[in-house]
Amino acid sequence: MARTDDVYTxxxxxxxxxxxxxxxxxxxxxxPSLALVATTGERIDLSAVRGLAVVFAYPRxxxxxxxxxxxxxxxxxxxxxxxxxxxxxxxxxxxxxxLDTRVFGLSTQDPEYQRELAERLHLPFPVLSDAxxxxxxxxxxxxxxxxxxxxxxxxxxxxxxxxxxQVAYPVFPPDRNGEEMLERVRxxxxxxxxxxDRGRSR
Numbered sequence: 001m002a003r004t005d006d007v008y009t010x011x012x013x014x015x016x017x018x019x020x021x022x023x024x025x026x027x028x029x030x031x032p033s034l035a036l037v038a039t040t041g042e043r044i045d046l047s048a049v050r051g052l053a054v055v056f057a058y059p060r061x062x063x064x065x066x067x068x069x070x071x072x073x074x075x076x077x078x079x080x081x082x083x084x085x086x087x088x089x090x091x092x093x094x095x096x097x098x099l100d101t102r103v104f105g106l107s108t109q110d111p112e113y114q115r116e117l118a119e120r121l122h123l124p125f126p127v128l129s130d131a132x133x134x135x136x137x138x139x140x141x142x143x144x145x146x147x148x149x150x151x152x153x154x155x156x157x158x159x160x161x162x163x164x165x166q167v168a169y170p171v172f173p174p175d176r177n178g179e180e181m182l183e184r185v186r187x188x189x190x191x192x193x194x195x196x197d198r199g200r201s202r
Contacts, residue, residue, distance in 0.1 A: 007062045007083045016172050017078035022142035023155055023169035031162045032138045037111040038104075038126035039118035046128075046135075047162040049102060052188065054158055054181045056089055057106040058082040058174070059144055059151035061117050070147050078154050079144065081174030082107070085154065086121060088178030093124045101185050104128055108136065108151055142169065156181050158188070 035043035046055065061082040062068055074080045089096075089103050096103050105127035107114065114127045130136050133150060136143060142153040155169035156177055166184055171177045 007064055008087065010081050010084055010173060010175055011074060014080055014173070015075060015077040017154070017170035019170055020142070022140075022153070023167050025140065026157060026164050026167045026169075029139055029164045031159060031164065032135065034134050034138065036106075036128040036130055036135065038128050039111070039115050039123065040126045042126075044104070044126055044128055046104065046159065049104075049159070050161055051100060051102070052158060052160050052185060053102040053104060054089075054096065054156060054185065055104045055106055056085060056156040056171075056177060056181065057141065057152040058085055058154050059146070060107060060109060060149075061086065061113075063116070069149070073146075076144065076146065078170055078172070079146070081154070083117075083121070084175035085171070085177050086117070086123070086127075088175050089125065089181075090121060090123055090178075092178045092182050095182055096185065099182075099185050099189050106130060106135075106152065108133060108149070139164075158184060 031047040033045055033047045035045045038044045059079055059082060060069060086105055093103060103125040108130050110131045111129045114129055118127055136152055142155065144151045144153050154171045154174060155167060156171060157164045158166040168180060
């Protein structure tokens with residue numbers, strides 16, 4: 001049975017996820033050294049990424065002609081909206097680059113599935129596969145278990161030199177996550193500029 005809805009848009013009555021506290025431990029956490037397969041064909045170790053980077057994680061993207069993972073997918077708080085979330089970062093990729101900030105997507109879907117997404121959406125950044133849950137378990141990311149599959153609950157973080165500084169969790173609405181994280185990065189860069197100016201004036 002094919003989907004009759006549109007994976008690129010959000011229905012108006014999505015349930016709002018609540019903050020269950022499962023991401024409060026993440027700020028200050030050093031990302032472990034793990035090489036994850038990326039949609040670019042390389043293996044990327046987030047712990048080795050220098051400078052600022054934004055990582056947005058999501059449960060599971062859908063495909064336009066495929067049924068959802070379960071019929072009541074839209075009723076699970078925080079489940080629906082992975083494609084719009086990804087598109088929100090795609091559309092702002094140049095703005096992140098202008099702030100010298102790299103962007104990475106992350107899910108537990110396999111690399112082949114993610115590559116189809118990257119090609120279909122023309123993503124200018126890598127999406128990383130944590131299909132074996134290595135990173136998810138190592139830093140205790142919040143998860144959802146649906147139809148026997150462990151999925152990352154939607155969240156995003158800003159890291160600097162491999163250390164998580166800020167976390168957005170829960171994320172709602174998902175299609176504004178890119179804008180939210182861009183504003184956070186702008187705030188960081190602005191504060192850095194003020195600090196530099198103060199240093200020069202001394």
